[in-house]
Amino acid sequence: MNARTFLVRGLLAGLIAGLVAFGVAFTVGEPPIDTAIGLEEAAAAEAPAEPAADEAHTHAEGEEGHTHADGEEGHTHSHGEEEGGITRTTQKTWGLATATIAVGVALGGIIALIAAAVAGRLGRLTVVGSTALVTALGFVAYVLVPFLKYPAAPPAVGSGDTIGSRTAYYFTFALISIVAMVATVFLGRWLAAARGVWTGVVVAGVAYVIVVTVAALAMPTVNELGDFPADVLWEFRISSILTLAALWGAMGVALTWLLGRVDTTPRATA
Template identity: 30%
Template sequence: MSTPVLPLLGRGLAAGGAAGLAAGLFSLLLAEPLMDRAIRLEEARSHEHADAGAAAVQHHEELFTRSTQHFGLVVTSVVFGLALGVLFAIAYALVHRRDPDVSPWPRALLFSGAAFLAISLLPALRYPANPPGVGDSSTVSDRQGLWLAAVVIGVLGMFLVWQVYVRLADRSVPVRQVAAAVTGVAVLAVLFALPGNPDEVPVAATLLWDFRVLSIASHAVLWAVFGVVFGALGLRAFSRAAAPAGAVPVS
């Protein structure tokens, strides 16, 4: 059963907004306290090496209070979720058009899990998140480029793994699984061939570990909520569309 694109976009926006809000609140309640600690540590280091440039940076940071930044975090998460919802809906429509008989619930969960691996987990394995204030401002563009390259490799890698699994449909299940696993290992090898983080991370090991765990956990919340909401909305639409066909006519 085919599905029009506009309803899929609506489902994507609804799921993306809910997922972004959930991830933003998660980060606000759990990750932000760690970020505040990291900022205080960075300010302490700045005071130890105070100069005119550091004073200018400190003055600039005072333009936005932490409360404003906390609110901006939630808003940014919702906007990010909405954007992901549109992209997710388009990708889902392309796959759904090829095989429209699959139930939307397992497909949405599978898609969300694959997106989490490709966009969040794989890049984070190579370039784990760092607290704010960590890193030289002169290397920002380099770090952003490396992160983008990791995301591209993750997305293309997941697509390649899926293609290998699909194209070996006539083979036994163990053969397909082994081939997909070998492809996944090759993707990891390419990912870790990228250059390392160019900056040191002068943060306490415990604080850094907690921040990175909560960072990837917020991504997991984002994609879990997205998959559940998108799948539930799709299942409801699927049931409504199938109900008239299965209804017993009243004589």
């Protein structure tokens, strides 16, 4: 099989995975988001309004002066009706479906190309076995481990002033985890050839855990929860990881099944 065979089936598997992820996200993910948005809007409604004098300002141009208030030019909107007429209903249906499908297709293509690159290079694993391993290791390195350090936060959690730094922390740690996983695979291959498969897998796995643990302890900790309800936060984070697991799991199953159908044809003929 060539890279094109992998890529085409990876894109198709990503499409299937995106649809599955949409179903999970809509079913278990949207209810806690709606609750969090309701809490955010309630907190905004209860916040004391600033005096009008603080909003107004005066300036002079030559000998002519005039006064105007920012409120005359400003506008407010809620999550139910965003700018451009995008309603909350659209966000949680077509918007969510578009996002999960786009991410699924892109991710499926990437995983398929990586699987094509490592096919036949991971010991005695078949194409199906190596593809399944790539998907599983990708989920651990890119999703699970970073999630444990920097879990998802719902609306109304976190300051807008720190969103840039929090995003940078997450992707930095994810990059460390991915690089460590790639190094782990090379280490495992070398040890498996020199000391046996069992030794290679165990030592490489322990090495990965040590590296990401040290990195997690060294990276800054983010705690901006405030008095956000713990039950809503827990429900949101569980639904987030379930959605990601559904995306990666469905993609792995679909891709290995599609590749397996192609890989078994020459064997059956022989």
